[in-house]
Amino acid sequence: AQSVAQPEDQVNVAEGNPLTVKCTYSVSGNPYLFWYVQYPNRGLQFLLKYITGDNLVKGSYGFEAEFNKSQTSFHLKKPSALVSDSALYFCAVRDAGGSYIPTFGRGTSLIVHP
Amino acid sequence: DAGVIQSPRHEVTEMGQEVTLRCKPISGHNSLFWYRQTMMRGLELLIYFNNNVPIDDSGMPEDRFSAKMPNASFSTLKIQPSEPRDSAVYFCASSFFEGGAETQYFGPGTRLLVL
Secondary structure (H helix, E strand, O other), X not given: OOEEEOOOOEEEEEOXXXXXXXXXXXXOXXXXXXXXXXXXOOOEEEEEEEXXXXXXXXXXXXXXXXXXXXXXXXXXXXXXXXXXXXXXXXXXXXXXXXXXXXXXXXXXXXXXXX | OOOOEEEOOEEEEOOOOOEEEEEEOOOOOOEEEEEEEEOOOEEEEEEEEEOOEEEEXXXXXXXXXXXXXXXXXXXXXXXXXXXXXXXXXXXXXXXOOOOOOOOOEEOOOEEEEEO
16 A cells, blocks of 8 residues: 655745755555645646655756655755745655555645745 | 646536536546545545556546546546535546656646536
8 A cells, every 4th residue: 555644734934945845655665756736726737756766856946855765755845945836735656566546645735935 | 738638627517417527638648547626635536547448446436427538638527417515626637657657747627616
C-alpha cells in the first residue's frame, strides 16, 4: 500500500523568506515522488519529481525538494518566497513496484504575505 | 500542444438531471484519469484508463457515475441522475505511461453545481 501525508493545511510565510511545505510518504518498495501546484480556478501543474539518484531535485519556478529516505520525507522548498507563489501544493507518491496510480496528499495552502 | 481540454468549464443543473463532462487528452498520451475535488474530501481519483480500457474504477462513487473512453482522444464522465452532493470540480488528467514516474497533465476542470 502507498500513502502520503501533508501535515500542514496551511503555511504562511513573508515574501523574501524561505519556505518549506512538508510531505511524508509510505510505500512498500522504492518511491516515485511528485509535487504539483494548483493556482486558483486552475488545474494542477507539475513542479518536480524524484525518481532516483540525487536527493535534491530542482524544479520549476525556483522550487526544489529534498528526498530523505530515512525520514520518508520529500519536503518542498524555495529560498525566497514570492507573493505569486501563493497557491495550493500537492505531494504525490507512487510505489515503483506497485500500483500504476499515484496517491495524492490533501494539499497545503501556501500563503505568502507581502 | 493545447494541453488537456475539458468541457464545459462550468455547469449548473438541477437535481435529477443528467450531466456529461468531456475530456480530450494530450495527443499521444495513453493514460487518462478522472478526479473530483471538493473542500471536504480533497482530490479523489474516480477512474483510470490505460489504452482506452478502464483499469481502476474503485473510486467511482456509485452506479450514478459512469465513464467511457471510446478512443484515444476522447473521454466522458456521466452522472445520471445528478444530486447536490455531486457538486465539485471535476478534473481530467492524461499521461504517457511507460511504467515509470509519469507526469500527469491536468485540464482546467469543470465546475459542477447541482441545485
